[in-house]
Amino acid sequence: MITVLRGGHIVDPATGRDGVGDVWFEDDRIIAPPISGKADVEMDVSGHVVMAGAIDIHSHIAGGNVNTARLLLPELHRAMRARLEGTPLSTAKWSTYETGRLYAQMGFTTVVEPAMAPHHALQTHLELNDVPIIDKGALTVLGNDAFLLEMLRKNEAQGAINDYVALTVAQTHSLGLKCINPGGCEGFKENMRAFGLDDVVPFYGVTSRQIFQTLQKATASVGVHHPLHLHMNNLGIAGNIQTALDTMDAAQGLPLHLAHVQFYAYGAEGKHGFSSASARFAEKINANPNISVDVGQVMFSDTVTISSDVLKQFNSMSGGIPRKGAIFDGDANGGGVVPYVYKISNYYNAVQWAAGLELFLLINNPEQVYFTTDHPNGGPFTAYPELFALLMSADRRAQVMARLPAEALEQTTLPSLTREYSLYEIAQMSRSGAAKLFGFKDRGQLGVNAIADIAVYKPSKDIAAMFRRAALVFKDGDLVVREGAVTHYRTGKTLHISPGFDKNIHRRLDGYYDELYGLPRTIFDVSEAALPKENRFSEVACRN
């Protein structure tokens, strides 16, 4: 079936389009206008903005730590309205089903869960499988796992480490590698309470720097598109800008993605010893095109922090609101869950909010900076529309700034920044750039042969309202959202890559699991047979 969307304002950075035109698609793919000029379905979208479906590159939507948070905080997610026909559990707050519905309503069609523990990969996939409508992917976490640390201790060849990395990514069905406080979680098991870039992991004698550099090389060598996705040391600590700058200097000129960098953009100025260092951070990023970042914007809300940085989460326990939490020492990273409330009246939270926006506004290339809130750590993903509004309107920012503690504003450059993102730049950040970051050739754009994931928005003076409720959303060419409401479910795919490796690594790992754990390694397998049969994995090609 051929459909044409007529007369919309098409914003599609991948093809350079930014003007009124038509979008044609046949079944699930974008097509060139047919010679006949005839479509089975014609939809007039004049007066609307048409973009590809958005891609969220970093959002904690699935896995054991997320589920612990759900069970820890029943009071945070009371439901309050019945669901519509045909969408079971879509109003069950914080459920996988609601997650799919809410993303789709905002015009998002692909979301990446950034922290899948290898030994808990099956649960992550079970949860992702129960997120309807959208496509999903995940990043596998390495860097605190005993096998890797032991290889580093023995100073093994990079090739052997590459095999291990490729095997782990392939077997856990992910899109690449995440590294979370490399060595720091192992250090916490050894009773360390702080862990910096050059601190040495006890027992293994390697530093955080060595761990991430090795994984960076491995990622680049085995054909993973996505650069190593690094959650640096010293998250959330005043003065941690130095960690971030040192980390970027250590990046060897190789691609590196730094996660939720707002949480590292802190100086120690002012009478509270806590200030924004975003200007220095952004300057460094502008000078290093090999680095990409997502922001982890703080949005004022009741939320919960979920992280595989167990050391950091343990240190946060005493400041939890309400004061409770879960600390899990996993086979490798584990995880910590601590509830928190970001208050507009709180000096520190206000500096965090401002620091995040400064990063967005001071980093020049929208394909180098991504719009996350590190859901739910800085705020829920449902705050993206409000975030886009803040980026697109200096007036909107001024309105919020007027409510912040004045002394907080003194510690940032935000009041002096007048930049306003255009729709085109929003689309670069949320569509074309995000697709490039994961090597997606057929999403994040409206070019011919791309997947017909399309979001149509009705412009409004209230920019957040425009992005909150898409007028129309097509997933694989299927109209799933009308006037901001999901009409029905579909089953999305889970995207993954299959890098190659020397099969000898299997035997070695089998022996290792047998000797250390007394277990067959297969007990941790993610086999397709383990997932509900409607599940569909979809492979993304590796980089050549």
Place this chain on the structure above:
Amino acid sequence: MSKASLDGKEITVEAAYAHAADILRDSTFPVVAGLGADIAGARAAILLAERLRGAFDHLAAHEILADLDVLRSFSMFSTTPNEARVRADCILFVGPGLTQLWPEMLTRLAPAASPKHGAQAGAPRHLFWIGAQANEAAGLGATLIDATPDGVADVLAQLRACIGERPVRQDAAELDKIVKLAQTLKAAHFSVVIWSASAGIDTLAIEMLQGVVADLNVTTRATGVPIGARSGAAGVTQAAGWMTGFPPRTGFGRGYPEHDSWRFDAKRLVESGEADAALWISSYDGEAPPWSRADVPLITLAPRGKEPGHGLYIEVGRPGVTHDAVEYAQDIGAMTLRKATAPSAEPDVSAVIHAIMAHLSEKTS
């Protein structure tokens, strides 16, 4: 071949599916109970409860909620059996019958071996057991501290006081051993407490145990491994969590999930008459429902040989025995796929529920 029966008289499986759908359709507030099922079965059962605007409960909800209430009102430290095995230099077992509740426990934790990771690698492992069953700890070389299940909380309170160097009753039983345990835990690098709500220890005891762990973490490292409850409880709780946000004892009467551990207790719902139909699922071992009332229409899904005398019965296979099944494995503290050990053709819970649902249209108003 599967079989089905109505009040003990054999009927066709197809007739049973249709009759089950009739019972559920005609009810105002059905409860999906037992929920002794693998992940696929739990998913299907929860979706059925949601479609019917009924409630769901698990047969071991009391034990599930004993741990969860500590998590959600206090805090919880936990780790995996693997980490306990390779890293713990002190293991404290709490409560009786742990070796029956987790038959592989001593194999998995290898308590007699030394830890392999950390500064403590190669050092002897210290073992303690509060309230062990007679002979359960024989040959383990553990220091045994006597306590009844009801007395475990008191021993843990004394232990916590000793760790915090607060005064304790000097005439308390086993005080010398408790003092030694406190000293050992404080000196250890990585202690692990093993407990189970199924061993008859209550929420207050579990909270005290987690309080001990939290206090130890001020100066050293300590954590715990909970032993999950029977009939797939841990896995069902995980699935309920991601599907609804809540653990078992959740209802959908208003068209959205509400969790209330008293309101949606299946036994209470049936005995009070608030539930006017029950689907009882117990695919692991055919455990019987806990209620006595027989006039509420009952559909039972249980394995061969566990056919009840009354109501509608549909035979199902056993997870991991007659069919491959995903479940939460105590041995690793994670989900795993269990291959069938004796494959046969009985349908699993998920297949039976899908067959019943095929007869039910949605009611959303």
